[in-house]
Amino acid sequence: MDVIVIGAGIIGAAVARELTRSGIAVTVIERGAAASATSASGEGNVLVSDKEPGPELVLAQYSARLWPQVARELADELGGTIPADGLGGGHRAGSGAAFPSIEFDRKGGLVVATTDAGIEPLRDFAATQVAAGVDARPVTLDEARELEPDLTPSATAAVYYPEDAQVQPVIATEALLASARRSGASVLEGTEVTGGLRGADGRLSGVRTTAGDLHADAVVTAAGPWSAELTARLGAPVPVQPRRGVVLVTSRMRPRIFHKVYDADYVDAVGSGDAALQTSSVIESTAAGTVLIGSSRQRIGFDDRLRVAVLREIAAKAANVFPFLADTPAMRCYGGFRPFVPDHLPLIGADPRLPGLWHATGHEGAGIGLSVATAALLRDLMTGTEPAIDALPFSPARPSLAEHLQEVM
Amino acid sequence: MREILIIGAGPAGLAAARAARARGASVTLLDAADDVGGQYWRHLPASLSAGREDLLHHGWATFTALRSDLDDDPGCRIVRGAQVWAIERGETTGRPDAARPDAARPDAGNRDTGRPDAEPAEHDDRGGHVVHALAGPVDGTDRERITLTPDALVLATGAHDRTLPFPGWDLPGVFTPGAAQALAKGERVTVGERVAVAGAGPFLLPVAASLVQTGTTVVGVFEASRARTLAAGWLSRPWRLARAGKKGAELAGYAAGQLRHRIPYRTGTAVIRAHGTDAVTAVTVAKLDRDWRPIPGTERRIPVDAVCAGHGFTPRLELAVAAGCVLTGDSFVAVDDAQRTSEPGVYAAGEITGIGGVELAMAEGSIAGHHAAGGDTGTSPVRAARVARGVHRDIARRIEAAHGIRPGWSSWLDDDTVICRCEEVRHGPLRDTAAATASTSLRSLKLSTRAGLGICQGRMCGRTVDALLRQHAPHAHRNDNATFDHRPLAFPLRLAELADHPKDNDRKESA
Ligand SMILES: Cc1cc2nc3c(=O)[nH]c(=O)nc-3n(C[C@H](O)[C@H](O)[C@H](O)COP(=O)(O)OP(=O)(O)OC[C@H]3O[C@@H](n4cnc5c(N)ncnc54)[C@H](O)[C@@H]3O)c2cc1C
Ligand SMILES: Cc1cc2nc3c(=O)[nH]c(=O)nc-3n(C[C@H](O)[C@H](O)[C@H](O)COP(=O)(O)OP(=O)(O)OC[C@H]3O[C@@H](n4cnc5c(N)ncnc54)[C@H](O)[C@@H]3O)c2cc1C
Numbered sequence: 001m002d003v004i005v006i007g008a009g010i011i012g013a014a015v016a017r018e019l020t021r022s023g024i025a026v027t028v029i030e031r032g033a034a035a036s037a038t039s040a041s042g043e044g045n046v047l048v049s050d051k052e053p054g055p056e057l058v059l060a061q062y063s064a065r066l067w068p069q070v071a072r073e074l075a076d077e078l079g080g081t082i083p084a085d086g087l088g089g090g091h092r093a094g095s096g097a098a099f100p101s102i103e104f105d106r107k108g109g110l111v112v113a114t115t116d117a118g119i120e121p122l123r124d125f126a127a128t129q130v131a132a133g134v135d136a137r138p139v140t141l142d143e144a145r146e147l148e149p150d151l152t153p154s155a156t157a158a159v160y161y162p163e164d165a166q167v168q169p170v171i172a173t174e175a176l177l178a179s180a181r182r183s184g185a186s187v188l189e190g191t192e193v194t195g196g197l198r199g200a201d202g203r204l205s206g207v208r209t210t211a212g213d214l215h216a217d218a219v220v221t222a223a224g225p226w227s228a229e230l231t232a233r234l235g236a237p238v239p240v241q242p243r244r245g246v247v248l249v250t251s252r253m254r255p256r257i258f259h260k261v262y263d264a265d266y267v268d269a270v271g272s273g274d275a276a277l278q279t280s281s282v283i284e285s286t287a288a289g290t291v292l293i294g295s296s297r298q299r300i301g302f303d304d305r306l307r308v309a310v311l312r313e314i315a316a317k318a319a320n321v322f323p324f325l326a327d328t329p330a331m332r333c334y335g336g337f338r339p340f341v342p343d344h345l346p347l348i349g350a351d352p353r354l355p356g357l358w359h360a361t362g363h364e365g366a367g368i369g370l371s372v373a374t375a376a377l378l379r380d381l382m383t384g385t386e387p388a389i390d391a392l393p394f395s396p397a398r399p400s401l402a403e404h405l406q407e408v409m
Numbered sequence: 410m411r412e413i414l415i416i417g418a419g420p421a422g423l424a425a426a427r428a429a430r431a432r433g434a435s436v437t438l439l440d441a442a443d444d445v446g447g448q449y450w451r452h453l454p455a456s457l458s459a460g461r462e463d464l465l466h467h468g469w470a471t472f473t474a475l476r477s478d479l480d481d482d483p484g485c486r487i488v489r490g491a492q493v494w495a496i497e498r499g500e501t502t503g504r505p506d507a508a509r510p511d512a513a514r515p516d517a518g519n520r521d522t523g524r525p526d527a528e529p530a531e532h533d534d535r536g537g538h539v540v541h542a543l544a545g546p547v548d549g550t551d552r553e554r555i556t557l558t559p560d561a562l563v564l565a566t567g568a569h570d571r572t573l574p575f576p577g578w579d580l581p582g583v584f585t586p587g588a589a590q591a592l593a594k595g596e597r598v599t600v601g602e603r604v605a606v607a608g609a610g611p612f613l614l615p616v617a618a619s620l621v622q623t624g625t626t627v628v629g630v631f632e633a634s635r636a637r638t639l640a641a642g643w644l645s646r647p648w649r650l651a652r653a654g655k656k657g658a659e660l661a662g663y664a665a666g667q668l669r670h671r672i673p674y675r676t677g678t679a680v681i682r683a684h685g686t687d688a689v690t691a692v693t694v695a696k697l698d699r700d701w702r703p704i705p706g707t708e709r710r711i712p713v714d715a716v717c718a719g720h721g722f723t724p725r726l727e728l729a730v731a732a733g734c735v736l737t738g739d740s741f742v743a744v745d746d747a748q749r750t751s752e753p754g755v756y757a758a759g760e761i762t763g764i765g766g767v768e769l770a771m772a773e774g775s776i777a778g779h780h781a782a783g784g785d786t787g788t789s790p791v792r793a794a795r796v797a798r799g800v801h802r803d804i805a806r807r808i809e810a811a812h813g814i815r816p817g818w819s820s821w822l823d824d825d826t827v828i829c830r831c832e833e834v835r836h837g838p839l840r841d842t843a844a845a846t847a848s849t850s851l852r853s854l855k856l857s858t859r860a861g862l863g864i865c866q867g868r869m870c871g872r873t874v875d876a877l878l879r880q881h882a883p884h885a886h887r888n889d890n891a892t893f894d895h896r897p898l899a900f901p902l903r904l905a906e907l908a909d910h911p912k913d914n915d916r917k918e919s920a
Contacts, residue, residue: 032850033848033849033850033852033853034848034849034850034853035846035848035850035852035853035856035857036850036852036853036891040850040852040853040856078845098841098845099842099845099846100838100842100845100857100858168856168857170852170853170856170857171856171857173853174846174848174853174857178845178846178847181847189849190849248904248907250904251864251901252863252864288832288859288862290862305497305498306495306496306497306498306731306897307497308495308497308539308541311907312907312908315904315905315907315908316908318904319904319905319908325904326903326904326905326908327903327904327905328903328904329901329902329903329904330898330901330902330903330904330907331864331866331898331901332862332866332896332897332898333897333898334897
């Protein structure tokens with residue numbers, strides 16, 4: 001079987017790797033450069049803590065199981081200094097390493113409430129997660145301060161999530177892609193897909209690109225926030241919209257933040273579809289010694305202009321969780337566009353309207369974390385293998401998406 | 410009255426302020442430094458006692474007159490120590506130059522609190538740029554917040570020294586020419602007893618001269634460009650140089666000064682290594698071929714206790730990029746005849762449009778200020794400035810032709826030569842990561858190597874990293890439009906300074 005994967009972000013890279021490893025001939029087509037769009041514009045949280053029970057949590061749990069194994073395989077294959085078990089290590093590659101470490105680190109998450117009103121919702125939310133198999137441990141404020149000594153004195157409640165992890169998203173994307181290449185995938189960069197090719201039977205039989213026509217048995221869209229534009233060109237538009245997010249980066253400091261720490265508001269912001277600006281702080285230190293503070297959520301199209309008001313809000317909320325941050329210099333900010341889907345679930349599977357078309361897109365703010373599970377799921381669907389988790393909720397044919405899907409053009 | 414905001418009070422910004430005032434505009438001039446003058450006039454005062462009073466004094470008199478005129482002028486507000494940390498772009502489709510009664514009035518404190526972004530922002534309707542600055546001592550806790558929406562913006566942010574790395578360049582005792590000059594002239598401190606001055610460009614000469622004036626022994630000025638290239642660049646049209654009277658005389662004067670002080674001036678030669686463990690104790694110099702590759706067998710070791718190395722300048726483009734200005738192919742701000750950038754209402758002048766020295770910066774500043782203030786082309790002061798600009802641009806082109814960086818320099822790097830000092834990224838790993846990922850993307854390479862991600866945000870190493878990555882991946886076409894000039898935060902600022910009301914956030918949360 002020949003498959004074309006469109007897009008070389010983390011989703012396209014992970015999908016290319018899985019498909020190639022199961023014997024499929026894969027060509028990745030990327031209009032820019034690999035690992036340079038959304039997957040290079042966010043953070044690398046691999047979280048279960050922010051997901052309410054439901055299909056996305058199941059997918060996240062599947063990914064959480066796969067990541068340590070993938071990290072190990074990549075290290076073996078590419079020769080980086082990726083920690084063998086992915087538990088608490090996560091050191092940077094020393095000099096001379098062939099491939100830099102993907103910095104997979106299961107450092108755990110701490111979610112805190114800072115108001116009295118926030119205590120109950122946080123505890124209730126954790127309880128529902130426990131019922132769904134998440135390791136969510138309500139901790140006392142003293143315990144919270146043992147985990148994070150610099151936490152705000154005004155914390156009112158906290159829950160610890162040992163399964164939360166992080167990965168360096170750009171290196172992870174490059175590593176997944178390098179691994180796919182080694183197994184035989186070819187990657188065409190600087191090549192844009194401009195349209196679809198149809199067989200006599202109406203099937204999608206390939207794509208038109210700026211470098212000529214390419215034929216394949218199946219086409220997978222992994223074009224992130226540009227998936228709506230791409231699928232429209234292919235004749236079967238999917239409702240993926242950009243949702244802007246901005247991250248602040250501090251200067252390097254000695255380690256003072258040890259987990260992914262965020263205020264309980266975050267879960268609301270993630271789950272909301274509201275177009276208006278929402279911010280909530282997820283605060284984490286990176287292997288390099290900087291602290292990343294994210295992020296905002298805002299649906300404003302592909303408008304990437306700097307908005308100081310957004311930075312102000314992010315900064316204020318971060319200083320609210322860790323007061324010492326008020327005196328820490330921010331040295332950089334960056335942002336990107338999450339691929340947002342109206343019913344808040346990624347599209348993984350065959351398009352019901354156009355045979356030959358498959359999707360792996362719409363992961364919104366969790367595509368880094370969900371990439372490896374997405375790839376495994378799609379591989380099973382494409383090869384007719386029984387998937388490890390129920391694939392129906394992610395099907396592009398699901399009822400909650402029907403009102404957003406147009407007829408094939 | 411038109412409100413003009415000028416960022417940068419070097420020669421270009423000062424000239425722009427004067428020209429805009431002459432046209433009757435109201436001017437605000439912001440500079441991050443403690444005083445106006447930019448990198449040229451910042452260093453002059455202490456040098457008055459030095460050898461070339463006539464020339465320096467002339468420049469100094471121009472400056473002090475300009476400064477006091479502007480200081481005394483109620484229509485010109487100068488804010489020293491004001492770091493412009495961000496520029497927000499309005500809708501380019503808006504009415505960028507529409508007169509606004511409240512424009513360019515500094516709003517201190519909390520007046521600039523953000524509008525929720527989902528609502529159409531106020532400035533979007535007006536189409537203008539919003540400029541954010543913080544004024545006051547950098548380590549102070551209550552810097553003044555300045556937020557301005559001028560009718561026109563003149564960017565005159567200048568350039569900073571560029572130094573190519575070489576083994577040992579990160580040792581204490583290695584300075585940029587600008588830093589050495591600042592110490593020697595501003596603080597009368599010499600960087601060492603025996604100093605090697607190395608790199609490329611005509612401004613190595615004044616630096617060597619000022620070192621000599623502070624009693625330093627300059628063991629040599631090592632200019633990487635070869636004599637023939639220099640001759641071709643400087644002398645191909647000598648009559649043009651003669652037209653540039655003052656600059657020609659100035660540089661010739663320095664050359665004479667070198668001879669007088671018997672400083673060896675070696676062309677086609679570079680410091681390719683600095684030796685020492687805790688500090689520089691010696692350098693290796695070598696002859697270079699025309700691509701700046703060291704010629705084997707020509708190495709010489711010279712004991713020194715300091716090195717001053719610079720290979721030209723890197724324009725400070727972050728504000729221009731933030732404002733949305735289009736850059737030229739060689740990464741300067743693109744401007745038209747009136748110094749207008751691609752962004753409506755935004756002008757640029759001085760070293761951010763090309764490296765060319767003080768006179769060029771001033772000529773461009775005058776033109777920019779005049780047009781920003783609504784002046785037209787025919788006016789006589791601009792005619793003179795235009796002539797001066799033409800002459801000095803020509804010199805600038807020759808300087809680039811004569812002293813431009815050649816690719817062979819990278820052959821003097823070791824694997825463990827530090828390339829990015831903030832993040833301690835060394836040459837070997839940088840090259841290996843580029844090879845391992847086979848990446849064609851600068852953005853990805855920055856993030857996978859960390860080069861340029863430190864506190865200086867690639868100001869020091871950005872161009873170098875870019876050049877090395879292009880060399881190491883020769884077949885790679887750059888498939889992203891990433892650059893090192895994109896720095897949305899032009900200065901670091903404390904989160905509390907960024908935050909709305911960091912202290913009473915609790916109240917807001919429970920409300
Ligand atoms: C601020 C921010 C913070 C985030 N934080 C996290 C986090 O902590 N954890 C997490 O898991 N996720 C996070 N995310 C989300 C995550 O980054 C995305 O879900 C993920 O990167 C999406 O990957 P992708 O491969 O689908 O898209 P991309 O990385 O955007 O890749 C899509 C590629 O398709 C290419 N393409 C598009 N159209 C065409 C065409 N016509 N022809 C050829 N190529 C085309 C594009 O050039 C692009 O390279 C964050 C996002 C943002 C913006
Ligand atoms: C060592 C050395 C020796 C030199 N010798 C000579 C010589 O002999 N003859 C000659 O003609 N030229 C010489 N030059 C070059 C000369 O200094 C420049 O040509 C000239 O200063 C350029 O003027 P400018 O106004 O464009 O920029 P600058 O003088 O660089 O001024 C730019 C100003 O902008 C300010 N600024 C930048 N960004 C911001 C921000 N975000 N917020 C607030 N303020 C900001 C800076 O603080 C600075 O004051 C020398 C330069 C150096 C470094």
